[in-house]
Amino acid sequence: MGDRMVFREHLFRSAAVICGLLTLAIFCFLCVLGLPLLQDGHLLSLLSSPWAPARGLYGIFPMLLASILLALLSLALGFPVSLGCSLLITALAPRRLRMLLIGMIRLMAGIPTVVYSFAALFLLVPLMRTLIGRGSGLSLLTAAPVLALLIVPTMVIFFVAGFEKVNRAHLLALDALGGSRVQKIIHILLPGARPALINGTLLGFGRAMGDTMVSLMLAGNSTAVPSSLADSARTLPAHIALVMASDFDSMEFTSIFACGLLLYLVTGLLMLLMRLPGRSPDNES
Amino acid sequence: MAPAVKIRVCDLNFHYRNRQVLHDVNLTIPSGSITAITGPSGSGKSTLLLALNRLWEEIDGCRVRGRVEIELDGRLQEIHSPALPARYVRRKVGLVFQQPNPLPMSIFRNIAFPLQLAGVRDRKLLAQQVETALRKVRLWQELHNRLEDDGRSLSGGQQQRLCIARALVLQPEVLLLDEPTSSLDPETGQAIEELLLNLKNEMTLIVVSHYQDQVQRIADLRFTVREGRFTRLPAGRPRSRTGPAL
Numbered sequence: 001m002g003d004r005m006v007f008r009e010h011l012f013r014s015a016a017v018i019c020g021l022l023t024l025a026i027f028c029f030l031c032v033l034g035l036p037l038l039q040d041g042h043l044l045s046l047l048s049s050p051w052a053p054a055r056g057l058y059g060i061f062p063m064l065l066a067s068i069l070l071a072l073l074s075l076a077l078g079f080p081v082s083l084g085c086s087l088l089i090t091a092l093a094p095r096r097l098r099m100l101l102i103g104m105i106r107l108m109a110g111i112p113t114v115v116y117s118f119a120a121l122f123l124l125v126p127l128m129r130t131l132i133g134r135g136s137g138l139s140l141l142t143a144a145p146v147l148a149l150l151i152v153p154t155m156v157i158f159f160v161a162g163f164e165k166v167n168r169a170h171l172l173a174l175d176a177l178g179g180s181r182v183q184k185i186i187h188i189l190l191p192g193a194r195p196a197l198i199n200g201t202l203l204g205f206g207r208a209m210g211d212t213m214v215s216l217m218l219a220g221n222s223t224a225v226p227s228s229l230a231d232s233a234r235t236l237p238a239h240i241a242l243v244m245a246s247d248f249d250s251m252e253f254t255s256i257f258a259c260g261l262l263l264y265l266v267t268g269l270l271m272l273l274m275r276l277p278g279r280s281p282d283n284e285s
Numbered sequence: 286m287a288p289a290v291k292i293r294v295c296d297l298n299f300h301y302r303n304r305q306v307l308h309d310v311n312l313t314i315p316s317g318s319i320t321a322i323t324g325p326s327g328s329g330k331s332t333l334l335l336a337l338n339r340l341w342e343e344i345d346g347c348r349v350r351g352r353v354e355i356e357l358d359g360r361l362q363e364i365h366s367p368a369l370p371a372r373y374v375r376r377k378v379g380l381v382f383q384q385p386n387p388l389p390m391s392i393f394r395n396i397a398f399p400l401q402l403a404g405v406r407d408r409k410l411l412a413q414q415v416e417t418a419l420r421k422v423r424l425w426q427e428l429h430n431r432l433e434d435d436g437r438s439l440s441g442g443q444q445q446r447l448c449i450a451r452a453l454v455l456q457p458e459v460l461l462l463d464e465p466t467s468s469l470d471p472e473t474g475q476a477i478e479e480l481l482l483n484l485k486n487e488m489t490l491i492v493v494s495h496y497q498d499q500v501q502r503i504a505d506l507r508f509t510v511r512e513g514r515f516t517r518l519p520a521g522r523p524r525s526r527t528g529p530a531l
Contacts, residue, residue: 179402
């Protein structure tokens with residue numbers, strides 16, 4: 001019995017260590033393979049110059065900018081929807097509607113991103129073409145709502161979990177004092193779930209930054225620096241996918257490891273940020 | 286002249302999920318009295334309190350049948366009538382929970398909070414009301430120079446009195462207390478009993494307790510509950526049959 005416990009403990013510990021090492025290994029792998037670019041002192045120019053392989057410029061600044069713009073835009077669309085939806089599920093809707101909503105959110109989380117993109121290609125792109133009035137209808141503005149749709153389930157599930165952890169006694173106290181549902185949300189639910197709200201938002205941002213399919217299919221993939229949200233643009237993950245699809249032994253190919261490294265660092269930074277406000281205000285009681 | 290009726294409960298049945306918690310409860314409670322409800326835990330004492338201020342509506346799986354009439358603003362009213370907002374009923378019928386549940390905010394804000402929920406914005410009026418409420422529960426002397434501390438930093442007895450003050454600040458006509466002294470030492474319990482006796486002049490009190498002896502001393506009216514059925518006990522009996530519980 002005791003031996004088995006020790007064995008299990010070793011098993012789980014080594015599994016955890018291997019997971020950690022794998023993440024580290026990916027980091028090293030990206031560094032080593034991206035070395036030719038970094039070695040030539042291109043690091044700064046990589047981040048600031050345009051993408052023009054014919055002229056020997058492998059800059060990924062346009063992609064970085066497009067990634068951040070798109071992630072922020074989809075967050076701006078997705079956050080209010082997620083917040084409203086999660087409040088509806090936890091505090092406002094009648095029981096039946098709650099069940100229906102949470103079931104739908106779970107279903108949405110399971111749909112592959114390519115399906116969303118494909119549907120948007122036929123439904124949203126023609127509409128955007130008309131609305132923008134020029135170009136193909138593939139733009140940051142086209143990709144953003146679809147990306148928002150993609151990150152909403154993640155955020156809602158995270159927010160709902162946060163709201164459900166808020167102390168029930170506080171909610172009941174507010175009811176007993178003659179508070180309304182809206183007052184319950186403002187004074188108890190939102191302050192109580194603040195860490196979960198911040199973490200869920202960071203997680204949504206991370207997902208939006210890292211998603212490939214939506215931006216690849218809907219954002220247009222132009223390598224120029226986008227001058228407006230209605231412009232076609234290429235995100236980092238889409239860039240990696242596109243370059244990888246065309247060749248695998250050139251400077252272009254090497255440059256995508258720098259993209260990978262950058263994405264890795266951004267995600268790592270987000271995870272670090274999530275650790276910071278991790279303490280729940282309700283834990284002290 | 287008999288005192289006016291404050292609360293009249295007729296054929297009240299209470300279901301939680303598939304279980305019937307209260308069976309055909311009939312009670313009449315006069316104005317300005319203290320009513321003690323005793324019984325073993327899980328017998329439905331606390332459930333009656335939830336039915337008297339409509340708090341059961343906030344708990345999933347509760348159903349209520351029967352009439353609950355309470356005299357509010359001088360008129361005997363059916364509290365479940367659709368014309369009566371639940372928030373109005375809850376402001377008039379205060380509830381103090383068994384576990385002290387100060388909100389995660391300052392002592393001052395904890396007590397001012399119900400008034401703010403009701404839309405009072407005047408800082409001076411709030412300060413005045415907070416002081417009055419704290420004086421009533423004898424906390425003003427102890428706490429008047431640390432009103433900005435977190436309400437949860439107080440001791441158990443102080444927290445319970447803070448919660449009573451929070452209920453009093455709305456000047457309810459009926460105050461329901463769920464085992465208000467169960468988590469306190471005998472001395473603080475004694476202080477709270479005296480407080481309840483003082484409050485009798487301003488409101489009607491219903492106290493739930495499973496210590497038979499304790500409430501008996503101050504109650505005008507006594508009920509005992511067994512498996513959701515209420516029985517009235519003669520008032521003022523010196524000792525309980527089940528012996529001292531404390």
